[in-house]
Amino acid sequence: MKVSVVHIAKTILFSSLAFIFLFFAFKHVDFSSFWTDITQANYWWVAIAIVCALIGYILRAVRWNLLLEPLGYTPLKINSFHAVVFGYFANLAFPRLGEVARCGVLNRKEQIPIDTLVGTVIIERIIDLVMLALLTIITFFIKIDFFGSFIYQHIVLPSSEAVGRNYILIVSVLVIMTIVFFVLLRYSSKTNLIYQKIQSFCRGILHGIVSIKSVSNKPLFVIYTVAIWAMYWLMSWLVCFSLEATSHFTAVDGLFLLIVGGIGMAVPVQGGIGVFHFITTQAITMYGLSEHTGLLYATVNHESQLLFIIAMGSISSFYIFIAKNKQHV
Numbered sequence: 001m002k003v004s005v006v007h008i009a010k011t012i013l014f015s016s017l018a019f020i021f022l023f024f025a026f027k028h029v030d031f032s033s034f035w036t037d038i039t040q041a042n043y044w045w046v047a048i049a050i051v052c053a054l055i056g057y058i059l060r061a062v063r064w065n066l067l068l069e070p071l072g073y074t075p076l077k078i079n080s081f082h083a084v085v086f087g088y089f090a091n092l093a094f095p096r097l098g099e100v101a102r103c104g105v106l107n108r109k110e111q112i113p114i115d116t117l118v119g120t121v122i123i124e125r126i127i128d129l130v131m132l133a134l135l136t137i138i139t140f141f142i143k144i145d146f147f148g149s150f151i152y153q154h155i156v157l158p159s160s161e162a163v164g165r166n167y168i169l170i171v172s173v174l175v176i177m178t179i180v181f182f183v184l185l186r187y188s189s190k191t192n193l194i195y196q197k198i199q200s201f202c203r204g205i206l207h208g209i210v211s212i213k214s215v216s217n218k219p220l221f222v223i224y225t226v227a228i229w230a231m232y233w234l235m236s237w238l239v240c241f242s243l244e245a246t247s248h249f250t251a252v253d254g255l256f257l258l259i260v261g262g263i264g265m266a267v268p269v270q271g272g273i274g275v276f277h278f279i280t281t282q283a284i285t286m287y288g289l290s291e292h293t294g295l296l297y298a299t300v301n302h303e304s305q306l307l308f309i310i311a312m313g314s315i316s317s318f319y320i321f322i323a324k325n326k327q328h329v
Helices: 005-026 031-039 043-071 077-091 100-110 115-142 144-165 166-186 189-216 219-244 251-266 275-285 291-327
Strands: none
Touching: 031 291, 043 077, 043 115, 043 291, 077 100, 100 189, 115 219, 115 251, 144 166, 189 251, 219 251, 219 291, 251 275, 275 291
């Protein structure tokens, strides 16, 4: 997988953003007391949450195969699993490049066209977005006053203010990008070749997207999707029991933390670092708990998953490297 100068520039930009959020999240922390509380957490609950994460990875790999089967491809489940894990691992270095990375892995291992793989990944992301939206709506109406005020104060209001302040800049950038794109298509000496490549790639993506219609076992696909999000929910909720201050949180509270954490992880920074800590801390303070407690939960939750991704990503990278060498022996 080639990494362009643009990707490196984006990574530096997003890393800076992550450090900014980390600064605001930790600026009032007494690190001596914080570390003591970290060491006193019950990590058996954290271990169970990590097992749920592993199950989630496996379910993602199996569900991905369901999307590929109607297109005529039956990749080995182990290859799909390592591709999924490697994608999460790659996101730690280059935000939003993980999805391309996992497609690249499966392309190399199974010779499946990259554009087709991208199409199926787009389908997965659309489904994930729909699931997050549904869970947000459900949670919102269960405790509309409590959760609604958080969403409005910490998400809707700041977002609308940011867009309002930068409206002219956003529109200008979009217009310039559109003009440049069409100028390149119109005046490039390789116009036909570029057009054909774009058309071919888009066709491949569309081919992957429409695979959802041809999934042979749709009920199983739905079950896998619900199970994946159930694992995400358990990952968020079970960690609450590792800390005395949050051990009373209910299943609905765990769902709320999943949604908030999902929003934090959606921001294009490496692994949601900083953003997850900041937004999750703010969410927990709405329960009348201190920022110290909120940050403690966010750190135990995020860093345990981060270390797990690094460990699993290293294993998957080793598997991909060894398997690649064997193919050339």
